[in-house]
Amino acid sequence: MLLVDNQVIINAKPRYLVAGMGDSLAVLFEGRACLKNEARNSLGAKQPFFAVALSQYCFDMLIKYGEQAKAACETKVVTPALERIIEVNLMTAGIAFEGTGLAAAHAIHNGLTLIPEVHNYIHGEIVAFGVLCELFLSDAEPQEMDLVYDFCERVGLPTTLAQLGIANFNRDTVFAAAKMTVEDPYLPHEGKYITAEDVFAAIVSADAMGKARKAKA
Secondary structure, eight states: OOOOOHHHHHHSOHHHHHHHHHHHHHHHHHHHHHHHTTOOOTTSSOOOHHHHHHHHHHHHHHHHHHHHHHHHHHTTOOOHHHHHHHHIIIIIHHHHHHHHOOOHHHHHHHHHTTSGGGGGSOHHHHHHHHHHHHHHHTTOOHHHHHHHHHHHHHHTOOOSSGGGTOOSOOHHHHHHHHHHHHTSTTGGGGSSOOOHHHHHHHHHHHHHHHHHHHHHO
8 A cells, every 4th residue: 555645745845756757767768678678677577568558657647747746846736747746756657667677777876876976966866867878878769868858857857967966077987987887787687788988978978968958948
């Protein structure tokens, strides 16, 4: 049984709701990688079909209602959009990720935690940036990448390293995080040999794309 008091959610900082959306955002892309490459899920089993379907549902709800839910939380009112996102963050995404598995986004999260400045940010905020890096690692379609960047920008999730506290880029520090990512047990679920250079390139590319989009805004 999952019991949620929506009043508790709206009385908390909206940042926490948004961070939950960042964690939920990873479910589709990591689950897709695990399914494609026949990686075992978090329970050591094959992916059930309903979990795969739920991961797509999570993504669709985030894109459709995420911005509305944030606005409702900021004004401390409960709306259908907010209730949908609370359900996605606290139940649906949890069931989906347990059923499908984790991959690059969480591996990159774990690697980035090597950098002290990142410790000031919430798990889901870091994972959201990891999703952007995963899109580069998996050579995602430009349209999909634009959709995810647009969502992150609309709800306030990080799209650059500076938004994770890494204002002064240091190649050695970021490369060390990339090396730690390669050692993470979730990364092989991407189904291909990935080097620290590959991860470093994905992090730098995700950061550069975020900066370029902000410059155009």
